[in-house]
Amino acid sequence: MVGFFRSGNLATRVFDRQFLSPRPGATVNTVRQFYENLVPSYTIYDVECPDYSFRKFTDDGKYLVAFSRNHQDLIVYRPIWLTFSCHEECDSHDLPDQARRFDSFFKQLYSISLASSNEYICKDFFLYMEGHKYGLFATSTAQSNDSSATEGAIHGVPSIEKITFYLVRLEDGAILDEKAFCNDFINLAHSIGAYLYEDLVCIVSLRYQTIHVLQIRDSGNLVEVRRIGAFCQEDDELYLHSHGQAAQGSSFLPGIKQRLLSFIFRKTWNEEPDQTLRVQHLKKKFYFHFQDYVDLIIWKVQFLDRHHLFIKFGSVDGGVSRSTEQNLAFFAVYNMETTEIVSLYQFVKKMMASLPYTCQSQSPSPYFDLTLFRYDEKLISAIDRHRNCTEHPIKFISVRQPNVVKFKIKPGSDSGASDSRAKRISSFLFHPFFPLALSIQQTYMQPTVVNVHFRR
Numbered sequence: 001m002v003g004f005f006r007s008g009n010l011a012t013r014v015f016d017r018q019f020l021s022p023r024p025g026a027t028v029n030t031v032r033q034f035y036e037n038l039v040p041s042y043t044i045y046d047v048e049c050p051d052y053s054f055r056k057f058t059d060d061g062k063y064l065v066a067f068s069r070n071h072q073d074l075i076v077y078r079p080i081w082l083t084f085s086c087h088e089e090c091d092s093h094d095l096p097d098q099a100r101r102f103d104s105f106f107k108q109l110y111s112i113s114l115a116s117s118n119e120y121i122c123k124d125f126f127l128y129m130e131g132h133k134y135g136l137f138a139t140s141t142a143q144s145n146d147s148s149a150t151e152g153a154i155h156g157v158p159s160i161e162k163i164t165f166y167l168v169r170l171e172d173g174a175i176l177d178e179k180a181f182c183n184d185f186i187n188l189a190h191s192i193g194a195y196l197y198e199d200l201v202c203i204v205s206l207r208y209q210t211i212h213v214l215q216i217r218d219s220g221n222l223v224e225v226r227r228i229g230a231f232c233q234e235d236d237e238l239y240l241h242s243h244g245q246a247a248q249g250s251s252f253l254p255g256i257k258q259r260l261l262s263f264i265f266r267k268t269w270n271e272e273p274d275q276t277l278r279v280q281h282l283k284k285k286f287y288f289h290f291q292d293y294v295d296l297i298i299w300k301v302q303f304l305d306r307h308h309l310f311i312k313f314g315s316v317d318g319g320v321s322r323s324t325e326q327n328l329a330f331f332a333v334y335n336m337e338t339t340e341i342v343s344l345y346q347f348v349k350k351m352m353a354s355l356p357y358t359c360q361s362q363s364p365s366p367y368f369d370l371t372l373f374r375y376d377e378k379l380i381s382a383i384d385r386h387r388n389c390t391e392h393p394i395k396f397i398s399v400r401q402p403n404v405v406k407f408k409i410k411p412g413s414d415s416g417a418s419d420s421r422a423k424r425i426s427s428f429l430f431h432p433f434f435p436l437a438l439s440i441q442q443t444y445m446q447p448t449v450v451n452v453h454f455r456r
Contacts (some may be wrong), residue, residue: 039396039435040435040437041407042455043410043453046413046451047105049450051069051448052067052069053066053069053123054066057079057429059128060432061433062078062132062170063109065077067121067123068111071121071123072114073113073115074111074121074137074168074173076109076111077107077108077109080104082095102450105454111173114137118141118142119139119164121138122139122189125189128196129216130198134220137168138194141161142161143158144158150183154297157297159185160183160184162180162181163181163186163188164178165178177221177222178222179224181203185207187206187300191360191361192358194359195302195303195356199216200213200214200306201215201222202214204299209256209298210228210229210230211227211256211301228255228336228339232339236255256298260344261290263332263340263344265282271285295315296315296330297314298311299313302355310355311334312329312356313331330344330346331347362382362384363432364432365430365431365437372399373396373398373406374398376395380394386425386427387425387427388425393410396409407453411439411451423443424442426440436454438453
C-alpha cells in the first residue's frame, strides 16, 4: 500500500491521499513526498531584472528581500505566478515575451532607504520573527582596525563607529524602532552576531564582550531586557557601587568570565576524590591553564530556550577571523535566570564551524530534503552561502529511484559561453514550498545573471 501511495503520478498521489492517513507525527514528511513529482521543469535564463542584491525568501513564502547595489535601500517583493493562456495545447507554445521579465514572477511591494550616506546595509544580515510580521535589518559604517583601546574594550578586536539594527514591518516597510551600537564590533556576516528566538534577540558585542538580550514587543518596539557581560545579575553594578568598589571595577574579571572560571574550578576539583592529590590536580589542570581561560572571549551565542544560552568561547584571533579551525574553543550552557554555567564542553574541530547554530541559515525548501533528493553539496545546499559556479547542471536525483534525475538547476547563461578565467560565484534562492527557484551568477566587473527555475 505504501508503494502504491508513492506513485509516480502526481494526480494519483493526490487521489490516494483522500483515503490514506499518514502515521501520527509523519504528516509533514508525507506531504513533502509529493515534491518528488512536483519539481521545477523549466528555466528562463538571464531574466530582465533590476540590478539588486537578492537576499532570501521568508519561510512563509510571502516576501523576497533584496538590497540595492549601493547598499542603501531595502526592496521587498511578493512572489506571484506567471500566467498565460493559449487556444491550443500550451506545451507546444513558447512562453510569452513578458515571461523573461522579473516582474512577471515578483511584484515589488516597496522600497525604503535604511542607510545614510556613510552607512551601508549589511547584505548578509536579515532575521524575521516566527509570525513573519517583523524583519530585523542592520546597517554599519566602515570597519576600523586602528581604533584606540577604550575602557572595557578587548584588545585586538576592530571597531565600527556605528551599527544600527532596524525593526521593519514587512507588510508595508514601516520602520518601527531602531537600536544603535557605537564604537563597537558585532559580526553581521551571515547574521552570526545575532540570534532570534520567538520574540527575543541576543546580540553579541565582540569588542565589549557583552550579550544584549532584546525583546520585540507587539507594539513594534525593541526593548533591552538583559545585558550579560561585565555584570550578570541586574543589581551587580549597584552592589559594587554600594560597597565602594566602583573605582576598582577594572580590576575585576567580567561577571560571565567569573562564572566560567568558577565552573571550571569546581569541575576540576571534583575530578580528584583524593584530598592529597587534589591540589596537584588543580595545579596541572586549572592553574597551569588559568591565563588561557582568562583570555577566552565570547565568539557566538545561540538561544536554547527562553532561559538558556549556548555560548562559544575562544581566543581573540578566532573571534575576528573567518576560519576558526585552528583555534581552541569551549562551549557553555548558561542559565540567564540563575546566572550560572550549567555545563561546559570542548568539541572537536569538525563541530566548531557549525556550533552554535546560525539563526535562519538554512532553506526550508523540500528540494533540499536528503530523504527525497540527492545532490552535490559542494555545489548547492540548504545552507545560505555563495558557491563556486559550475559549467554543468546541478542534478537532483531521486533517493527512492537512484537512477532517476528529477530535475536540474543550471546557473549561468543558456549558451554556456563564459570566460573561464574570470572567477564566478553562484547563489540559489529556493521558495519554501513553491517549485520555484532563482539562481544568481556573479562575475567580477560583469552584470549579474539571474535565472528563474519553475514548474511550467
